[in-house]
Amino acid sequence: MTMTLARFQRLLDVRRADPARWPQPERGAAELLLASDTAAAVALEEARALDALIARGAETHADATGVLRALAARPLPPQRRRFLWRRWPSELLTLEFAPAWPRLAALAGVAVLGFAIGLTDLGPITVTTNSEDLTSIVADNDIGEVVFAPDPLPEAHP
Amino acid sequence: MLRIATGDEPAFRVLARRYAPLALRLARRVMGSSADAEEIVQEALLRLWVNAPRWRPVASFRTWFYRVVINLCLNRKRRAPFLPLEDVSDPADPTPDAAAGMERRETDRAVATAIAELPERQRAAIALTYHEGLSNAETAAALGTSISAVETLLVRAKRTLRQRLGPMLDIGSKLT
Numbered sequence: 244m245t246m247t248l249a250r251f252q253r254l255l256d257v258r259r260a261d262p263a264r265w266p267q268p269e270r271g272a273a274e275l276l277l278a279s280d281t282a283a284a285v286a287l288e289e290a291r292a293l294d295a296l297i298a299r300g301a302e303t304h305a306d307a308t309g310v311l312r313a314l315a316a317r318p319l320p321p322q323r324r325r326f327l328w329r330r331w332p333s334e335l336l337t338l339e340f341a342p343a344w345p346r347l348a349a350l351a352g353v354a355v356l357g358f359a360i361g362l363t364d365l366g367p368i369t370v371t372t373n374s375e376d377l378t379s380i381v382a383d384n385d386i387g388e389v390v391f392a393p394d395p396l397p398e399a400h401p
Numbered sequence: 402m403l404r405i406a407t408g409d410e411p412a413f414r415v416l417a418r419r420y421a422p423l424a425l426r427l428a429r430r431v432m433g434s435s436a437d438a439e440e441i442v443q444e445a446l447l448r449l450w451v452n453a454p455r456w457r458p459v460a461s462f463r464t465w466f467y468r469v470v471i472n473l474c475l476n477r478k479r480r481a482p483f484l485p486l487e488d489v490s491d492p493a494d495p496t497p498d499a500a501a502g503m504e505r506r507e508t509d510r511a512v513a514t515a516i517a518e519l520p521e522r523q524r525a526a527i528a529l530t531y532h533e534g535l536s537n538a539e540t541a542a543a544l545g546t547s548i549s550a551v552e553t554l555l556v557r558a559k560r561t562l563r564q565r566l567g568p569m570l571d572i573g574s575k576l577t
Contacts, residue, residue, distance in 0.1 A: 256556040257537070292570040293563060296512050297531045305429060307421035310442045314417060320447065322408060324454045 246272035251283050252290075260290035402462060405453040413453075417446050420463070423533070424470045430528040431474040433517045441473045460542050467533070467543040471525050508569055515565040523558035526551055 246254075251273055258264045265273060276283045404412035421442055428438035428445075448469055456465070516527060522544065529540040530551075541551045563570070 253552075253556060256559045257552040289563070289570055293559060293566065294531075296508070296566060296569065297516070297527060297562065299509060299512060305422045305426035307418075307425045307439075307442065310421050310425060310439050310446070311417060313439075313443055314446060315414075319410060319413070319450050321451075322406075322454050323451050 244268060244272045246276045248276070248280060248282055248286070251276055252286055255286060255290035259294050260287055261294075402453060402456050402458070405450065406456060407454075413450050416449070420466055421446065423463075424466065427467060427528055427533055428470055428474055430516070430532060431471065431521065431525050432477070437477060441470060441477065445469045445473055461539070464535070464539050464542045467529065467535070468545060471529075471543055472545075474525070475521055511569060512566060515562055518565075519558050519561060523554045523561070526554040527558050530555065 246269065254265060254269060254273060258266075262270055262273070273283075277287065402416075405416065424442045424445055425438055428441045429435055432438050432441065445466065449466065516524060519527065525544060526540055529535045529543055530537065535543065537548050537551050537555075541548045544551065544554075
């Protein structure tokens with residue numbers, strides 16, 4: 244992996260001038276560039292100086308006494324609560340069903356069930372008491388006869 | 402937060418004492434005005450109390466609270482023009498040398514002004530990463546954006562700061 248000066252400058256801007264913060268794959272390339280390009284070394288020094296300048300105000304203490312006093316001086320407003328019947332859509336949306344495999348297993352199960360139902364071809368339910376009628380209904384519904392017959396539609400040939 | 406969600410007022414006071422200084426520091430940096438920052442932190446804490454029953458622990462509390470503060474800052478800045486930092490005040494000078502102290506104060510003032518003149522989201526990104534110590538990912542969560550967007554904000558902000566503080570970068574390197 245090679246690194247350009249522009250990429251090195253971006254690394255300095257995004258991850259600061261501290262090699263410990265650089266991602267491992269880029270650190271080696273950055274060090275190679277530093278060893279071969281004086282402009283990269285100058286950029287590193289400049290970035291260190293800029294980081295130091297920006298960070299100088301980091302430890303400024305903020306005295307929040309005024310805020311806390313103002314808060315204490317007034318009664319707190321009522322809290323906003325939502326009842327379950329109003330929040331159930333968002334609750335459902337934010338539910339995390341992790342890990343994902345039970346969902347995948349359920350989906351696969353439903354797919355297998357649907358496939359099996361499709362193969363069995365349940366057909367219309369007809370109430371009859373005559374055994375011959377029942378036989379003809381079953382025969383009419385037996386699509387397997389059409390599918391697996393050697394030549395199911397002989398009349399279709401010219 | 403769970404106790405606050407049940408209406409536990411003392412728990413809220415404890416949390417407010419702990420986080421108000423952090424929020425105030427951040428709001429001051431983004432707003433550039435102590436008075437506005439105090440109002441924003443007060444508002445943020447009240448929102449925290451009011452909405453506590455609906456809080457969900459999807460992110461760290463600190464990141465979530467920073468996000469509330471940042472949003473309030475940005476909303477207020479859309480309504481009001483930016484005021485330059487009024488309290489880039491002279492920090493206590495530990496050096497015995499008055500000239501060095503003066504130089505240091507001048508540098509601090511110039512840096513604070515340069516940061517204050519950045520666009521608000523760039524300023525917020527700098528404040529969160531450099532001054533609040535958040536990672537780029539945490540900063541993205543606090544700003545409600547992606548990590549790559551935060552990186553772009555940082556690149557632009559630092560390019561501007563390099564241009565404005567160019568002459569001081571030598572001073573900065575001496576000071577480190």
